[in-house]
Structure formats: C-alpha cells, structure tokens
Amino acid sequence: MTLPILYEDAEALIINKPAGLSIDRPRAGGPALTDHLPGLRLGFQREPAAVHRLDTDTSGCLLLARNPKALKRFSAAFEARLPVKRYLGVLAGVPAESEGVIELNLSKISSADDGWRMIPAKKGKPALTRWRVLDVQNGRALVEFLPETGRTHQIRVHAASGIGIPLLGDPVYGQKAGIRRTMLHAAALTMPREGKDPAAAVAPMPADFLALGFVDDTPADE
Secondary structure (H helix, E strand, C coil): CCCCEEEECCCEEEEEECCCCECCCCCCCCCEHHHHCHHHCCCCCCCCEECCCCCCCCEEEEEEECCHHHHHHHHHHHHCCCCEEEEEEEECCCCCCCEEEEECCEEEEEECCCEEEEEECCCCECCEEEEEEEEEECCEEEEEEEECCCCCCHHHHHHHHHHCCCECCCCCCCCCCCCCCCCEEEEEEEEEECCEEEEEEECCCCHHHHCCCCCCCCCCCC
C-alpha cells in the first residue's frame, strides 16, 4: 500500500493516513507507519518522522518532518498550539444544538480490567474544542471539530461527555455498534512557518463517511 502524499516540500510531508494504520507498532503486531517510512524518503537520505499523533482508527492529515531541525520546529509549533487542525466526525445521534464550544479538562485513568482511557476531570489538562453540525443523515450527524488543544482522545471524549453523543463506532467512549472503526477524520492541517508559506493540506472525505450519505460542502478556505 502506498500512502497518498497531500503536501511535499524540502522539510515537510503531509500524508493521508488510512484508518487502521498505527503510528507505533502495536504490541500484538500488525501494520504501522514505520513500514512505510523508507518509501517516503523520496530521494532523501533520512526517513521522515511523524510530528504528531493520530489514533489508529483516525484517518487523514498527518505531518511528517524530513529532517531533525524541521522536526524540532514543528514539534515546538504543536506545543505552542500554532497549527490549525480541522476534523470531521460522525456522531451516533443528532445533538440538540447546531454548534458550540467544549471546555473540559482531561485526565488519564487506567485499570487492570478496562485498560486506560481519558476522562473529564477538573484537575486534568485544559482542553478546548469548537464544533458545528455540517450534515444530518439517518439519525446521525456529521460534525466539524476544531480543537485548539491536542490532548489524547480529546475529540472522542469531548463528543461523548461535552456534546453528550459519542462518535459512531467508538468502542471506548461509545459503542462499536457494527461499525468498523471510530468515525473520525483529520480533514485539514495547516502548519504556519516563519518566512515561508505554511505547509497545508486537505484530506478528502473517506469512503466510509461517504457511504453513510454525508457531504462536506465547507469551502476549503473557510
């Protein structure tokens, strides 16, 4: 499998990561981004490195740095919340409101029986997500999520606990319900850079979103 490249220059690649591809090698084995890095050298001596993370189930825009200096700069930009990230998610229902802002601090918990998960907690790390409904089909809503922070599972927890409706297919914060994956897609990413144009890309809506009848008519420059 060849990973689609959405953006390329001397220091950055943005790929369209497919759902099911893990960033790190799963403990139980299976496919991982590492398998594809040699093919993403594209004439460079070094393999590119992932700057940030996407859950295994999440498809869409993933930024790779092509040299150590770029990796350091891009990582610092993520720490400073400079990149603009746009996600699309399918909720397992339709919210009463059409848009909103969720501010729920998040904290990690774990147990021997259930493993680890994130929960809303006053003493957790601050997390903020803006959202709006884009489309409704068959009792489900296509929602645009604009996270201003980048906490682990942020959108998944904010959907379930902030909006009150989990993402369709989420086995941790909702129900898998016969859906193959958690329905979340990193639809667009813009990495600002000093002295040059930003590294930016849009990942087209994946086939499993389209199969549910959803359409994203949002202009690319909005």
